Amino acid sequence: MLASFDTYLPANTAISLPSFAEVIETHKAMVYSIGWHFLRDRSAAEELAQEVFLQLHRNWPAMKSGAHIIFWLRKAASHRAIDAARKLKRRQEMQLEETGEPTVLERVHDTFLSSYLERIIASLPEKQRMVVILRYQEEMEVEEIARVLNMKPATVKTQLARALELLRAKAERRLGHLNERTKAAHAGEDA
Amino acid sequence: MTPFEEELRKALARCEPADDFTERVLRQTVNREAPASKRWLASNWFASHWFASNVFWRVVPVAALLVVLFSAAFGYREHVRRVHGEAAKEQLLMAIHIAGVQLHDAQMRVKSIEKSEAVKQ
Numbered sequence: 001m002l003a004s005f006d007t008y009l010p011a012n013t014a015i016s017l018p019s020f021a022e023v024i025e026t027h028k029a030m031v032y033s034i035g036w037h038f039l040r041d042r043s044a045a046e047e048l049a050q051e052v053f054l055q056l057h058r059n060w061p062a063m064k065s066g067a068h069i070i071f072w073l074r075k076a077a078s079h080r081a082i083d084a085a086r087k088l089k090r091r092q093e094m095q096l097e098e099t100g101e102p103t104v105l106e107r108v109h110d111t112f113l114s115s116y117l118e119r120i121i122a123s124l125p126e127k128q129r130m131v132v133i134l135r136y137q138e139e140m141e142v143e144e145i146a147r148v149l150n151m152k153p154a155t156v157k158t159q160l161a162r163a164l165e166l167l168r169a170k171a172e173r174r175l176g177h178l179n180e181r182t183k184a185a186h187a188g189e190d191a
Numbered sequence: 192m193t194p195f196e197e198e199l200r201k202a203l204a205r206c207e208p209a210d211d212f213t214e215r216v217l218r219q220t221v222n223r224e225a226p227a228s229k230r231w232l233a234s235n236w237f238a239s240h241w242f243a244s245n246v247f248w249r250v251v252p253v254a255a256l257l258v259v260l261f262s263a264a265f266g267y268r269e270h271v272r273r274v275h276g277e278a279a280k281e282q283l284l285m286a287i288h289i290a291g292v293q294l295h296d297a298q299m300r301v302k303s304i305e306k307s308e309a310v311k312q
C-alpha cells in the first residue's frame with residue numbers, strides 16, 4: 001500500500017535513495033522525538049513531524065544521500081521546533097500537569113529520575129534545550145550540532161555545559177535523593 | 192559519558208508517533224501533489240470509478256454521435272418547414288395578385304356599363 005504513494009514522487013534515478021515511505025518509517029521516531037522532547041506536547045510534536053516530512057517531500061529532488069536526508073531532517077525538525085515553541089508561547093517552566101504522555105516504545109528505562117529529567121529538560125532555554133536533545137537523543141557530536149543549528153562549535157559547547165549545569169542544579173534541588181551513582185559522578189567532576 | 196549524561200540519554204530516548212503517522216503523511220503528500228482535478232476525482236468515488244471505467248469511453252462517442260444525429264434531424268425538419276412556408280407565402284401573394292387583377296377588371300366593366308347607360312338616358 002505504501003509503495004503506491006511513491007508513484008507520486010519525482011523520479012530520481014541518478015542516485016539510489018530509499019523511497020519516501022521508507023524514509024518516513026525509518027526516521028519518524030527521530031523527528032517526532034525532537035518535537036516531543038522540545039515541545040512536550042504530543043499533538044504539536046506530531047504536527048511538527050508531519051510538516052517536516054511534507055517539507056522533505058517538496059525538497060525531495062535536492063536530496064543527495066541517506067546521510068543528507070538525516071542531516072536535513074534533524075535541521076528542519078530543530079528549527080521548526082524552536083519556531084513552534086515560540087508560536088505556542090510556552091513557558092520555560094512547564095507545569096507537571098500540562099505534560100501529556102507519549103507513545104513510548106523504545107523506552108523501557110522509565111524511572112522516576114528519567115521522567116523528571118524529561119520535564120526539567122523541557123524547562124531549559126530554547127537553544128540549550130535543543131543542544132541537549134540533539135546531543136543525548138540523537139547522540140550527535142558538537143560539530144554536527146553546530147552545523148544543524150547554524151552555531152559555532154564553541155557556542156554549542158558553552159550552551160551544552162550551561163544546560164548540564166542547570167539540569168544538575170535543578171535535579172539536585174528537587175531530587176535531593178539522586179541515586180548514588182550520579183552523586184559520585186558529580187563529586188568526581190567537582191574534584 | 193558520565194552517569195548523569197547516561198541518565199539524560201535514557202530520559203531522551205526516542206519515542207514513536209501514532210501508528211497511522213506514515214499513512215497520514217503520505218496521504219497529505221498525494222493531496223498536495225495531485226492537481227485540483229485529480230484531487231476532486233480522488234475525493235469523488237463515483238467520478239473516479241466512472242472516468243476510469245471502459246464504459247465511459249464507449250458511452251461518450253455513442254452519446255456524441257446521437258447528439259449530432261438529433262441536431263441534424265431537427266435542422267432538416269426546420270429547413271423543410273421554412274421551404275414549405277416560403278412556397279405558401281408565394282402562392283398567397285399570387286392569389287392576392289390574381290384577385291386584385293380580377294377585381295380591377297370587374298370595376299372597369301361596371302364603370303363602362305354605367306357610362307353607356309348614362310349616354311342612353
